[in-house]
Amino acid sequence: MTQLIWNGLFVGSFYALVALGYSMVYGIIKLLNFAHGDLYMLGAFAGFAILGAVGGVSSSMALPVLLAVLVVTMAVTGLAGVALERIAYRPLRRAPRLSLLITAVGASFALEYGMRAAAGADPRVYPLRLGGSSLEVAGARLTVAQLVLVGVAVVLMIGLNLLVTRTREGRAMRAIALDPTTSSLMGIDVNAVISRTFFIGSALAGAAGVMAGAYYGKIDFLMGFLIGLKAFTAAVIGGIGNIPGTMLGGLVLGLLESFGTFWLGGEWRDVFAFGVLILFLTVRPTGLLGERVTERV
Amino acid sequence: MTRVPDTTPEGAPEDTVRSTAADTAESTGGSATAGAARAAAPDEATGEAVNETTNEAAGPARKTAEVRRRGAGRPPTRASRLLQNRWAGLAGLLVALLAPFVNATPYALSVMTSAAIFVMLAAGLNIVVGYCGLLDLGYVAFFAVGAYTSGVLATRLDLPLVATVPAVIVVTVVAGIVIGAPTLRLRSDYLAIVTLGFGEIIRITANNLDVTGGPSGIYGIPGLAGSPVAFYYLTVVVVALAVLGAARLGRSRIGRAWRFVREDEDAAEAMGVHTYRVKLAAYIAGAVWGGLAGVLFAAHLSAISPGSFTFLQSALVLMAVVLGGMGSIPGVVIGAIVISILPEILRDLADYRFFLFGVLLIAVMLLRPQGLWPARSKEVP
Numbered sequence: 118m119t120q121l122i123w124n125g126l127f128v129g130s131f132y133a134l135v136a137l138g139y140s141m142v143y144g145i146i147k148l149l150n151f152a153h154g155d156l157y158m159l160g161a162f163a164g165f166a167i168l169g170a171v172g173g174v175s176s177s178m179a180l181p182v183l184l185a186v187l188v189v190t191m192a193v194t195g196l197a198g199v200a201l202e203r204i205a206y207r208p209l210r211r212a213p214r215l216s217l218l219i220t221a222v223g224a225s226f227a228l229e230y231g232m233r234a235a236a237g238a239d240p241r242v243y244p245l246r247l248g249g250s251s252l253e254v255a256g257a258r259l260t261v262a263q264l265v266l267v268g269v270a271v272v273l274m275i276g277l278n279l280l281v282t283r284t285r286e287g288r289a290m291r292a293i294a295l296d297p298t299t300s301s302l303m304g305i306d307v308n309a310v311i312s313r314t315f316f317i318g319s320a321l322a323g324a325a326g327v328m329a330g331a332y333y334g335k336i337d338f339l340m341g342f343l344i345g346l347k348a349f350t351a352a353v354i355g356g357i358g359n360i361p362g363t364m365l366g367g368l369v370l371g372l373l374e375s376f377g378t379f380w381l382g383g384e385w386r387d388v389f390a391f392g393v394l395i396l397f398l399t400v401r402p403t404g405l406l407g408e409r410v411t412e413r414v
Numbered sequence: 415m416t417r418v419p420d421t422t423p424e425g426a427p428e429d430t431v432r433s434t435a436a437d438t439a440e441s442t443g444g445s446a447t448a449g450a451a452r453a454a455a456p457d458e459a460t461g462e463a464v465n466e467t468t469n470e471a472a473g474p475a476r477k478t479a480e481v482r483r484r485g486a487g488r489p490p491t492r493a494s495r496l497l498q499n500r501w502a503g504l505a506g507l508l509v510a511l512l513a514p515f516v517n518a519t520p521y522a523l524s525v526m527t528s529a530a531i532f533v534m535l536a537a538g539l540n541i542v543v544g545y546c547g548l549l550d551l552g553y554v555a556f557f558a559v560g561a562y563t564s565g566v567l568a569t570r571l572d573l574p575l576v577a578t579v580p581a582v583i584v585v586t587v588v589a590g591i592v593i594g595a596p597t598l599r600l601r602s603d604y605l606a607i608v609t610l611g612f613g614e615i616i617r618i619t620a621n622n623l624d625v626t627g628g629p630s631g632i633y634g635i636p637g638l639a640g641s642p643v644a645f646y647y648l649t650v651v652v653v654a655l656a657v658l659g660a661a662r663l664g665r666s667r668i669g670r671a672w673r674f675v676r677e678d679e680d681a682a683e684a685m686g687v688h689t690y691r692v693k694l695a696a697y698i699a700g701a702v703w704g705g706l707a708g709v710l711f712a713a714h715l716s717a718i719s720p721g722s723f724t725f726l727q728s729a730l731v732l733m734a735v736v737l738g739g740m741g742s743i744p745g746v747v748i749g750a751i752v753i754s755i756l757p758e759i760l761r762d763l764a765d766y767r768f769f770l771f772g773v774l775l776i777a778v779m780l781l782r783p784q785g786l787w788p789a790r791s792k793e794v795p
Contacts, residue, residue: 149603205776216779218549218606219736223775226729230768342725346614349607384622391611398604399596 119257121375127263129371130270133364134325135348136355137277138198138318144294144358145314146210151221152201153322154345155228158338160194160323161330162236168244179245180265183331186245187269190327191320198319199312207308225345233338240337243330266328273321274364280317281360290314294358343387350394356404365405503744510650514643523642524714527649529754531710534653536734536750537660537743538703543732544741544789545664546696547676548598549606552613553731556701558723559589560708562620565632565718570625575638575713579706586705587698594697598690613728621720631719638713649710656703661743663699672696673741726768733771736778739785748787 135157142150164186171182205224209217251260281287289310292300301307329344330336347370355366370390377389397404513526535557542550563585564578597608620626627633639645663669671692674682683689712718730753738749757767778785 147603149607151606205780208780212779212783213547214602215543215547215549215740216783218603219732220776220779222551222729222732223772223779226772226775227769228772230766230772234765234769343614346607346611350611353604384618388615388618388622391615394611395593395596395608398600398608402600402604 121379123257123259125372125375126368127267129368130267131325132347132351132370133367134270135322135344136351136363136367138322139348140352140357140363141314141318145290146311148217152224152228154341155225156194156198156319157322157326157344158341159197160190160326161336162232163193164190164327164330165241165336187324187327190323194323195316195320198315202312202315229338240335243334245331266332278360347390350390353394353404354397356406359406362404362406507654514646523646525758527646527714529751530649530653531707532754533747533750534656534707535704535731536746537657538700539731540735540746541660542696542700543735545672546693548602550609551606552609552728553704554723554727555613555616556586556704557708558616559586560705561712561718562626564709565635565712566625568635569632575636582705582709583702586701590698590701594694598693613725617720617723631717633717635712635716668695733775737786739788742787742789745785745787
């Protein structure tokens with residue numbers, strides 16, 4: 118039981134990390150960035166490439182190296198996200214919503230199969246594995262690696278929350294989410310803030326990608342597809358556009374999946390997750406913490 | 415390249431009607447809007463007028479963009495006259511029917527049959543995305559539902575495939591309602607992702623259940639016709655009827671409502687269109703088209719497995735619709751043929767194929783959002 122809860126929280130923290138980027142982008146320009154899951158994939162591959170360049174890593178040095186790689190990867194995927202926004206999304210910001218969604222699908226496709234062309238279709242084995250001892254807490258077996266990864270995720274999420282609620286930059290983001298036109302009249306450089314939002318969201322996804330690569334040990338070019346869907350589900354459960362809500366949603370989804378797998382069997386896990394998504398959209402489309410929005414004409 | 419079957423039975427005739435009738439509609443301008451809901455006979459004229467007037471209401475920035483994009487006001491060029499010719503569709507159908515006389519190798523027939531089935535899928539998705547503006551990223555789910563329903567019934571109950579068609583229609587309608595009813599009330603972008611999830615649900619379910627044969631799928635589905643050539647002709651006829659049907663739907667009363675919803679949902683609601691019901695109708699129509707295409711697919715391959723119904727397939731159908739021109743029947747048909755034949759020609763580039771498709775999707779949206787063969791509009795700014 119506690120094992121199930123812990124597994125759920127662990128997977129949930131990944132979901133939350135990816136979902137945050139989704140949620141921030143959606144909150145600020147109302148775009149579902151389908152390519153977000155692929156930025157996660159990109160992060161995993163960027164980390165893979167960096168680790169390959171560094172060479173062999175002894176297991177005692179695994180953790181510091183991983184953290185260093187994490188930082189570099191976050192910068193890489195962040196820049197990729199900015200480039201994506203600049204090339205594919207910004208020119209269409211005033212276009213009908215359908216065009217933007219289709220462009221996002223195209224971007225996701227281009228990233229997935231571009232990576233396939235670059236790195237091959239076969240799964241790659243991550244050069245760095247977090248092994249380490251495990252300890253028993255209240256009947257659940259947790260490994261040090263898991264604890265570290267959850268710790269990193271929590272630190273990133275707290276950092277993001279502080280950024281959005283306490284800084285000038287965060288205030289600008291929230292202002293744009295409310296009303297981009299008025300924000301620009303108030304002297305906010307809307308394009309720059311949106312770029313930086315993409316940077317932060319993509320960097321978080323990239324971090325999650327590296328962590329997933331190091332934990333699961335295997336990466337492939339389609340790994341972002343499913344997690345993108347799951348992250349969206351998490352964002353919807355928590356209330357899309359709402360940052361604490363998204364974190365909560367990730368954890369809730371992780372827990373639901375963990376218990377769903379236990380009851381129904383692993384092969385139904387994804388069906389269960391999407392079933393939850395559809396249920397939530399039917400019953401409470403604004404999510405657990407989202408406020409009701411009225412569509413303005 | 416004579417084996418490229420052009421199954422455009424419709425499209426051209428309606429264009430001629432549209433261009434003449436729309437000319438008269440222009441002179442009445444916005445007044446056509448109110449009449450549109452009730453207009454009956456030369457429906458295309460008023461339908462398009464509604465479409466365009468709501469476009470103008472969408473704000474000045476949008477309007478100039480539309481004008482620039484569509485190049486309205488330029489006199490029709492020789493090429494565009496040719497495209498509007500009422501016989502183009504029939505000529506296309508003729509080419510499709512004559513193609514086996516030029517090249518009837520089993521490979522060519524198989525490719526052409528697949529292309530025809532793909533045209534039907536694209537025509538169905540066009541109802542949802544092109545007419546109604548709802549992004550469906552899991553369209554292949556209905557394709558799978560149709561293929562599996564007919565496959566399971568035909569192999570387990572020893573029914574001929576034709577006898578399963580009513581069941582397929584019922585099941586796809588139910589599937590359309592199950593997935594559309596909760597999500598169509600929400601913002602349109604939620605629909606996109608829910609349909610994406612739904613596509614995965616169907617695929618995983620087919621993979622896990624025993625009745626669907628699990629990962630290896632269903633074998634030995636009976637065919638619909640004796641020989642590959644006969645089946646090809648049957649497919650062409652069925653697909654032609656389906657495309658024709660989709661085109662007629664697009665010009666009907668509900669077709670006008672769909673386009674109104676696409677252009678401006680709030681205005682449509684204000685004009686008395688029951689937007690939820692109209693959107694659900696589009697979604698169900700798309701589902702039925704996809705399901706029937708699934709029956710053809712099952713008959714064509716005689717074996718189906720979950721691997722045929724991935725997100726990739728949905729994305730390719732979407733690609734065909736977007737590339738050809740959303741809402742434009744001839745465009746969608748051409749787009750579907752291009753997308754299904756292109757990989758056969760570009761075998762050498764297999765590694766880069768889907769990457770190029772993705773880039774192409776972005777490029778089309780950025781540079782030519784109306785597609786290769788856009789739906790015609792007679793807007794005068």
